[in-house]
Amino acid sequence: MAAAGCIGSSSNEGNQEEPSDGEQEDGGLESAKSVDVDRIAADPTDVPAPVDWSEPRTHELEIETTERTAEIEPGVTFDYMTFGDQVPGPMIRVRRGDTIRLTLTNSTESAVVHNIDLHAVYGPGGGADDTMVDPGQSATIEFTAMYPGVHVYHCAVPDMDMHISAGMYGAILVEPEDGLPEVDRELYFGQNEIYTNGAPGEEGHHAFDYDAMQNEEPTYVTLNGEAYAFTENGYGPVTVQKGETVRIFHANGGPNLMSSWHAIGNVWSKLYRDGSLASEPDRYVETTPVVPGSVAAAEIDTPVPGPIKLVDHALSRVVRKGMLGVIQVEGEPEPEIFNPDP
Incomplete structure (x- = not known):
């Protein structure tokens, strides 16, 4: 992917030898790392289908937290933290009154603890208190979607600002009982x-x-x-x-x-x-x-x-x-x- 409107791009001049992967450049950044995923940006069209049920139902959801190196733009790598290898994390879509049984798994490749705080949850930390998972571990919570709206979810460990900045947020949509107006x-x-x-x-x-x-x-x-x-x-x-x-x-x-x-x-x-x-x-x-x-x-x-x-x-x-x-x-x-x- 080639970036539009980039400024301040650097380049090696003359016959200077480029550093190997991860090696510190003199007076500058480390060289770009090898990426774990080709793309971190979520597909904007990947939206769950509208609610088409009229009675409460139970959803079994699984989300994995991961730490991946990817490009912010060509030639610029960064160590992301994600829900499901994408930013933002996958959209969750339910109906008011539905029950959600959510299992959060922290990848065995992760280096640090993660959790999830869903703003659509009545409960301690929006679920964060009970989903704190070390690498390789899982935790499951169950909640009822009590109020309609579209809400953020995010990682909420003590270092939460860094984890969110690195990519750990997403959206949960709780449709009203009568659903949303149809759009194209x-x-x-x-x-x-x-x-x-x-x-x-x-x-x-x-x-x-x-x-x-x-x-x-x-x-x-x-x-x-x-x-x-x-x-x-x-x-x-x-x-x-x-x-x-x-x-x-x-x-x-x-x-x-x-x-x-x-x-x-x-x-x-x-x-x-x-x-x-x-x-x-x-x-x-x-x-x-x-x-x-x-x-x-x-x-x-x-x-x-x-x-x-x-x-x-x-x-x-x-x-x-x-x-x-x-x-x-x-x-x-x-x-x-x-x-x-x-």
Whole structure:
């Protein structure tokens, strides 16, 4: 994947010998590591099907916590922590009143303890107190989804800010008893900050920087854990057809920064603020705050073809730190709505 809008890329000059994997470069970063997975960014189209049952049911869920080396952007490696080898972790989708029996397993390859705090849980630590698992161990909890909404889940060990920054967050959607209005398509994204000892675009292995995190000065602000992943220079835009109504779930893992969530060239035609599904949505909102530890749900209409750019309107994060994704609307022009050459 080639990054869009990178700055500060470094290169070896002359005949200088490149360091071997993990070896410290003089005055710079370690060289990029070999990756464990080719892609850490979750597929935005991988959304569970809408609820189609009318009575409470029980779900058996299994999630594995892993620690993987992958690229933030080409030539830039980082040691991620994940739920299920992806950022954000898999979306969980249930109905209000359902019972969830969740087993969390910490990979035998992990170096540290992990757990899970689900904001949809009435219980100590949102389940975190009872899912603290060492490498190679598992724990199971059971809970009833008592209230509707779309909520964050995340790792909540004492070092939780670092674990979340490294990728350990996701979303759990609890649909109301009557379900959600039907749409043509649903997408799932996550935003988080990554704090490293390098500069954006600086090639090599970026180690985690605790001081930068404490100062809330991220190297990257990413969509699904990678810089510019869903652009022409990444995995490509997400493609939809003109006229489709698209619902987007946007989880802000944080751990620190509020997102000013905006769709360039569009508007949130329906907005469920803070993931609240218990009341009528707001209409035609241009930009909305998504605070750390929350998930926004919004719908967009697609009356004209062209790119819709999903951004944090704190725009330096877009231009310099990686926070950009594109939805490409395909179809015939609609000059009565938008005419680029009148």
